[in-house]
Amino acid sequence: MGARMSAARRRAAKAREATAQVPQARRPSCGSGCRQTSLAPLPWLAAGLGLASPAAAEFALNLPPPATEIARQIYDLHTLILWICFGIFLVVFVPMFYALWRHRKSAGHAAQPFHEHPKLEIAWTLAPALILIGMAIPSTSVVLAMKDTSAPEMTIKVTARQWKWEYEYLGHDVRFVSNLSTPQAQIDNREAKGEHYLLEVDRPLLVPTGKKIRLVLTAEDVIHAWWVPTLGVKQDAIPGFIRDAWFKVDAPGSYRGQCAELCGVNHGFMPIVVEAVPPEKFAAWMDGQKTALAAAQAASGRDYELAELVRLGEAVYAANCAVCHQANGKGLPGAFPALDGSPLVKGPRAAHLALVFDGKPGTAMQAFAKQLSDLDLAAVVSYERNAWGNRTGDGVQPREVAALRK
């Protein structure tokens, strides 16, 4: 389901981005340094080339350009505090370095035996207190604004799982899972890295601009954190609890972020893309989603040839399973079991389907019942049973999955 974002939509998204305010500094193409693998004979030379490439313009020094009112307030608050700290640094260290120079023994300076000055000491206790009050006042007003999740115009439920995000538009019955879409070959340095390396997903979270969006967040396995810097939102998603946050995007565009709380082996591969579009476009998209949902339900209502199930299942597997069990089905020894040659996969169909449907509590194996449609579940189980060396020759039909749901 996830992997089936059409090429047309991808192109459209790119075009939108090109015209939108670019939320994060990025380079047109990576310098020669970063495509080098560890096997490069002269990594130091590569380093030199990398630093000398046109990418030098990428040395981002500050918070990314804000895309919401809250992010702008945070940006300004940080700038203010930074200048205050810089001022204090000068006030303290200019005299210190002056003394280190003027009062050095080699210049013949003799030590002056003073070692207390109560009035001065009281002054430099009170002065910082006043500065701190000056910092606390603007900070407090931003905190109050950030925490005000009242009166949202739309609520989206965010469910975090190892290592993907699920979005559900509450009241609209639209729900989908968003996965990393960077190919493994790029991560393994077998292919050139794309423009949005590791910060791209198969299905971005679409939101209308100018509307107050409330997120309610939870997690199914471990703690994750939903973070998009340009929106000024970072909120932990905690299993068994609901937390909320909000944002209102000013302008259309793609806003990128990633999971910010260590959540296991693929913590670094759990990006977030929020795509803000004008409200009318959003409404059209929402209608399209509902049509697609109805079509998917209809598609689950009939039986399929095994070859077709396997073909559909390969894409589902790539989007949902390969991150742990690997594209070659070998898993990661010690962490994730192999599916190639697995007795469970080659055994009875019902047990295999049940494990994918319900997951395995206490492990990273999730219950996919709520994440995938009947057809996708049937397809992925059929694929696993017939891929690699598993040539069982049998499959699972969508109606068998539907029966499990009852």
Place this chain on the structure above:
Amino acid sequence: MDIALAPHAHDEHPHGLMRWLTTTNHKDIGTLYLWFSLSMFLFAGALAMVIRAELFQPGLQLVDPMQFNRLTSMHGLIMIFGAIMPAFVGFANWQVPLMIGAPDMAFPRLNNWSFWLLPVAATLLLASFFVPGGALAAGWTMYPPLFIQGGIAYDMTILAVHVLGLSSIMGAINIITTILNLRAPGMTLMKMPLFVWTWLITAYLLVAVMPVLASVITMLLTDRHFGTHFFNAAGGGDPVMFQHIFWFFGHPEVYIMILPAFGIISTIIPTFARKKLFGYTSMVYAVASIALLSFIVWAHHMFTTGMPVAGQLFFMYSTMLIAIPTGVKVFNWVATIWRGSITFETPMLFAITVVCLFTIGGFSGLVLALVPVDIQLQDTYYVVAHFHYVLFSGAAMSIMGGVYYWLPKWTGHRYDETLGKWHFWLTTIAFNLTFFPMHFLGLAGMPRRIPDYALQFADFNMIASLGGFVLGAAQLLFVYVVVKCIRGGEPAGERPWDGADTLEWTLPSPPPYHSFTTPPKID
């Protein structure tokens, strides 16, 4: 090391291995702590080298993501519990009795036991790399539910932290008792050297919070194996409760690692400014207030968990308050330097640098204290930069400065000043090259604890890695300078630093195996 060759009537003790296994002598035990700390520092530093090598370029090159998580988790855990904390206990063992005119620690056998627990814990941690599933990969903070998913190594880590905690508590009790009961006649509390004061307060912090850590990891253990649900919402527990209890230990722990460093800096600066420490009384009160405040700021590590607005504001205000006593300390150090007669031996270079760089870490701490900014920066490289400015250029560089300062006393030889300065400059420059760019990475949006990153972070990561490799190599020079000094060198004499005025400088260098058997008299 032959630190105890000076002839003395009561110097008989076993030789060879048995000397070290059975020793109850504070100097021997101090030496053991310092060697243990150095070896853990080098080991955890080697882990950091692999981390920086993996992050040198985008893409996965050297280690898989699981191995990367193990490296970051164990680097943090070992640096904190194996390198920094034992180093300060080593200083306390050597210096506290010498500085207060005591013959030894109050509980010499307990002292031996406190040390010899450490290799046991270290063995558990090292062995955990080789068990099925590999070492701890859930971060040194051990947050559940992720921690619950781990294998047997996680239980070994819990056991190791228990053993380390036991060692810390016994060491702390020993230090408190020594300071309160064994001071030379006439040395009132307010006449104690500031290093002794900082350790007295640190020891109280240890006794207060190590049991809290022990409790919370025991709860993890029972959640893992005995069916409890302290941190599992499905059973009525709460994963966030772990973080509250952990950071109730964790924030005082931060000050456990920095207060003795303040003590070392407050000893070095007056010596090389040839002036008494400015504002001694306010320094003592500042350390005490930092320690007290450390108990009411813990949730600033958790602003993104989604606490009520009143909670966020309370912890923001209380955290900001810490800037006041910390500022007092920095101002007092500057005033001590002011109109002194300053020379720049290696310990003084380290001390000056610590004052500057620790202040930068303090400023980034203030930035992080502000809830709205913290929401952006929590769990990013900005935080990594912040705590390395506090813990490397604060704690670790104070330890290095302290080693250079007291090496002549401990060994009887002057260290190689030229090589010491080389070590200092290499460390300072490479440290800033490694960690200053991390502020920018964090601001630009790079999360911490990731093995691979988006392309816009590539340049600063490459610089940080290059700096990191130099920083790592420079520490081998440190080892060389220390070993060279132990093996020989110009005799140090009783008081190699003309500005030093604490009691240890009245003894020969190295001091006799048993010193101050008759207490000195303080007026």
